[in-house]
Amino acid sequence: MTQAESYDMIVVGAGISGLSLAYQVAQSGKKVLVLEAENRIGGCLNTHYHDKNDFWVEMGAHTFYATYTNLIHLIQQLGLEKDIVAREKVGMKVFTDKHEKIMSKVNKFELLCSGPNLFFSKRDGKTVKEYFGKIVGKKNYEKVFNRMFSAVIVQKADNFSAEFFLKKRKTKSKEHPKSFVLKQGMQSFMQALTQSENLTLYYGQRVTSVQKSDEFFVKTEDGNEYRTKDIAFAAAPSVAGEILSSVSPNLSTYLKEYQTKNITSRTVVLSKEQVTFDPVSFVIPLQGACLAMVTRDVISHHESRGFSFHFEEDHKSQNDQEQFMSELLGVKPDVIGDTKEAKHQLPVLELGHRTRIEKIKQLAEKDNIYLTGNYFNGLSLEDCVERSTQEFKRYLKNNN
Structure with a gap:
């Protein structure tokens, strides 16, 4: 790999916020590099592909809505409209010691x-x-x-x-189902975003420092260096704040103030014969460390059913988590077998968020830094894409 490769923009983070920004900038003809610290893309979008029978289940975000007009626009650009599948109408339950309405x-x-x-x-x-x-x-x-x-x-x-929380949206597509998924899961959308010819993606590239003179100079944990005219951060606010400490100290301070919550998601795939309760979209436990169980039942499968449990991190051991999973699913613990685990980090948008985020925007614009993520307009997928689109438009204005 050539040292100090040069780009029009470097985007730090390959979740939906980072890739939706990178894709739009690349489509405008600019040379874009995305640096992702992990060995996978998607962030809180995380599709588990079961290796036995062409089955998948979402371990993170799980639904698109007709009100997600910015996101739908990207789906159309990517040619994925043919893969849209309306969610089947199945019920929701709460759980105490049994499933209830x-x-x-x-x-x-x-x-x-x-x-x-x-x-x-x-x-x-x-x-x-x-x-x-x-x-x-x-x-x-x-x-x-x-x-x-x-x-x-x-x-x-x-x-x-x-x-x-539960924001009302002014826009809604009349041509798409009220709620929908894609035939090959959320990850297919993320993968499509990486396919622009002007976009380069490197995995396992944890950014450790950024310096600025005429350009931004970016260094990663394994010693690689890159330079760019513009830089965007689509990482957790604390991570972005740490990296920006020498380039923009005031902005860094505000970003590092944001609290985040760590979530452990655990997923299991079972045969239809192993699960006795009717299809359900999700189940909400009314006590304990499990915040929700989300299912794949919204798209029926001839052989399998999939379930993702979201736990507050470190509140329960893996054994305790799997014991709870077996209780909620109504199966013996040994039926659970191997579970797939994912770690997710979510920002906490407390009172005063609007004031804090406006200050962050002012400081970022002053220092010619682009910021996007689920800590701006809200936590939803549409909030992420909306913010990235706003930053893309700012980028175009600044580079006309």
């Missing part, structure tokens, strides 16, 4: 009495607990809804900013 533990009278608060309450300056507790009722919130909301963002929701 999603609203079975909700006090309907309290919900009816509290519901009108929806029309008078504002999200600004409130946590999820403060805002939704009034709408669903405090007892309902504590008993059921805090677990439901935590399942949505795969972290405890109480102190999450209500402003950035």
